[in-house]
Amino acid sequence: MPLSAADWSAISLSLQLATATTGILLLLGTPLAWWLARTGSWLKGPVAAIVALPLVLPPTVIGFYLLIAMSPSGPVGHLTEALGLGTLPFTFRGLVVGSVCYSMPFVVQPLQNAFTVIGQRPLEMAATLRANTWDQFLHVVLPMAAPGFVSASVLGFAHTLGEFGVVLMIGGNIPSQTRVVSVQIYDHVEALDYAEAHWLAGSMILFSFLILLLLYLTSGKSAADSLQLRS
Amino acid sequence: MNSPYDQKQLIEANFSVKLSAPFDSKEVPTFELVIDERLAVHGITAIFGPSGCGKTTLLRAIAGLQPIHSGVLKVKGVVWHDQVRSLPTHQRPIGFVFQEASLFEHLTVAGNLEFASKRALESFRPKQVQEITEFLEIDQLLSKKPARLSGGERQRVAIARALLVRPQLLLMDEPLAALDQTRKREILPFLKRLRSESDVPIIYVTHALDEVTHLADDLLIMEKGRVEARGSVDEVLTRLDVPRMLGEEAGAIVEGKVTKRDTQWHLLRVDFSGGHLWLRDSGEALGQSARIRILARDVSLSIADEQASSILNRLPATVIAMADDIDQAMLLVRLAVGNTVLLARISRRSASQLELNQNQPLWIQIKSVAILH
Structure with missing residues (x-):
């Protein structure tokens, strides 16, 4: 078997991290994206810019400030200690928090686009058909934005799998806790185990390719649907 | 043609709506609608006027889709809007037909109709649902997705869907305006039959005089956010001050x-x-x-x-x-x-x-x- 037990542990950790991060981001990102898509508030610009920051900042910058915030003397650290959760740096939970921040735009932006495209009219229509706000969201917005949710999930998941800088800054390199695939590959290369690095890195390329392919196949279909609508 | 005064059929509208350009922080309204009318609605009441006269705004305000700035709206003695409260759209017993059919694209025709009948004030018996789909000749289209329908078919489905919520008042916002002449002629007979066979009063917004002359029992003419004339259609159209607005069409x-x-x-x-x-x-x-x-x-x-x-x-x-x-x-x-x-x-x-x-x-x-x- 070309992949060692340590490799498998890293893969499992990466998948857990990506799943947890994507799940949390869908829960947080949906209302945030909904607000961004609808609001006329002056806060829209600043909030959208903050959400987009991870797209342009080096991961080390985000990791650095998260590390400081989550340290025992930082504001987040105070909070987590007061709640009896201990401190977050160098734990799996800490990695999840970091990943949520880092992958935020990859989930929020596709959702925001999907919500914007729906527009006001289907909601007004639903309201005149006696659907209240929650009913409108569940039975009109969610199904209509389904392709957006697929894109958001796939991008959020794939991007979390691929992160390295934030992980290294706030997670370190603890086997079975914070040593995810990208860090494991780095270790292999540092130890000049190029063959093992190849296996892991190659698998990562293949896996990422497959889920992106899935994304483009599904979004390609919805694009074709919307073309038919216009004709 | 006027039915006797009937409290139950009455819309009492005494309110104003202010529209301002989006993101205009100065809050200077670019358009103001002021209305003070008591309408005894029966059959089809047409609201007619040039574009930008406020007719759609009035209809949307009645539906609760457009916030009322101040004033009172009562329908059949029930307060829909006053200083204290405003009934949200989904609690108003209305049906609404938009200019573009606005069907839910993710649902089939049957799914669209079911969306309405599930949420209706009182549910219809299956036979009545069938009567409505047959009346609008959409019973053969039930399994289709809206994207596969013609413009006229879409609008007929939208009308059926609005009827299936069992409205006490049906509001139609230029339902024929987005259709070409052929499709218009396809829908008009359905609207005429609706007028004669249904007891739901209809408020029908249009800028096309031929739709008014074909369909309306009563007519309300609007200009620049105000009501210029109202009454039965034969009376209003032969008033000497009104025809001047209509020109060659008088x-x-x-x-x-x-x-x-x-x-x-x-x-x-x-x-x-x-x-x-x-x-x-x-x-x-x-x-x-x-x-x-x-x-x-x-x-x-x-x-x-x-x-x-x-x-x-x-x-x-x-x-x-x-x-x-x-x-x-x-x-x-x-x-x-x-x-x-x-x-x-x-x-x-x-x-x-x-x-x-x-x-x-x-x-x-x-x-x-x-x-x-």
């Missing part, structure tokens, strides 16, 4: 009944309260009610009955009043033919030559008349 509507068929000359006789008219036979059955539009520009006047004329329809009439037309060369004359009021648009010179006066008896000649289908 004219009366006459309700009558087909009483005789002349097979030799292919003509139909339609009796109305002021006499009778002969029309080209367009296949109507005897006894059928007929709505006829007589344009002011098609009515000419003479002092004596010109027997030697190619004009088929000549009727005795009396001048009620005269008024200036928008065209300086022309004059509008309001005429009584029995109990029916007609309009004539004649040149000032002719009026002077005929020495027209109020209450003067004369003969009118009607160049063309047709039944509105």
Whole structure:
């Protein structure tokens, strides 16, 4: 078997991290994206810019400030200690928090686009058909934005799998806790185990390719649907 | 045509709506709608006016889709909006048909209809649902996705869906405006049947006068956010101040009944309260009610009955009043033919030559008349 037990542990950790991060981001990102898509508030610009920051900042910058915030003397650290959760740096939970921040735009932006495209009219229509706000969201917005949710999930998941800088800054390199695939590959290369690095890195390329392919196949279909609508 | 005063059928609207440009922090309204009307709605009440007159805003305010700035809206004695509370749209017993059919694209036709019937005030029996889909001739389309329907089919599904919530008031916002002429002719008969067969009052917003003349029982004319005229459609359209807004389209509507068929000359006789008219036979059955539009520009006047004329329809009439037309060369004359009021648009010179006066008896000649289908 070309992949060692340590490799498998890293893969499992990466998948857990990506799943947890994507799940949390869908829960947080949906209302945030909904607000961004609808609001006329002056806060829209600043909030959208903050959400987009991870797209342009080096991961080390985000990791650095998260590390400081989550340290025992930082504001987040105070909070987590007061709640009896201990401190977050160098734990799996800490990695999840970091990943949520880092992958935020990859989930929020596709959702925001999907919500914007729906527009006001289907909601007004639903309201005149006696659907209240929650009913409108569940039975009109969610199904209509389904392709957006697929894109958001796939991008959020794939991007979390691929992160390295934030992980290294706030997670370190603890086997079975914070040593995810990208860090494991780095270790292999540092130890000049190029063959093992190849296996892991190659698998990562293949896996990422497959889920992106899935994304483009599904979004390609919805694009074709919307073309038919216009004709 | 007016039904007796009926509290249950009444819309009391006394409110204002202010629209301002989006993101305009100065809050200077770019448009203000002020309305103070008590409408006894029955059949179809058309709200007519040029684009930007506020007719759609008024309809959306009644539906609760457009916030009311201040004032009161009561329907059938129930407060829908006042200072204290505003009933959200989903709690108002309305149906709404938008200009573009706005079907839910992710659902089939049946799914769209079910969306409505599931949330209806009282649910219909399956047989009634079937009657509605058959009435609108969409029973063959139930399994299709909206994207596969024609514009006319989509609008028929939208109408069925609005009926299935069991509205007490059906609001239609230019339902034909997005359709081409062929599709319009396809939908009009359904709307006419809806008027005669359903007891749900309809408020129908349009900028097309031919839809008003075909469909409306009552008419409310709006301009620049204000109501300019209202009343039964035949009365409003023959008012001398209103036709000026309509220009070339000014004219009366006459309700009558087909009483005789002349097979030799292919003509139909339609009796109305002021006499009778002969029309080209367009296949109507005897006894059928007929709505006829007589344009002011098609009515000419003479002092004596010109027997030697190619004009088929000549009727005795009396001048009620005269008024200036928008065209300086022309004059509008309001005429009584029995109990029916007609309009004539004649040149000032002719009026002077005929020495027209109020209450003067004369003969009118009607160049063309047709039944509105």
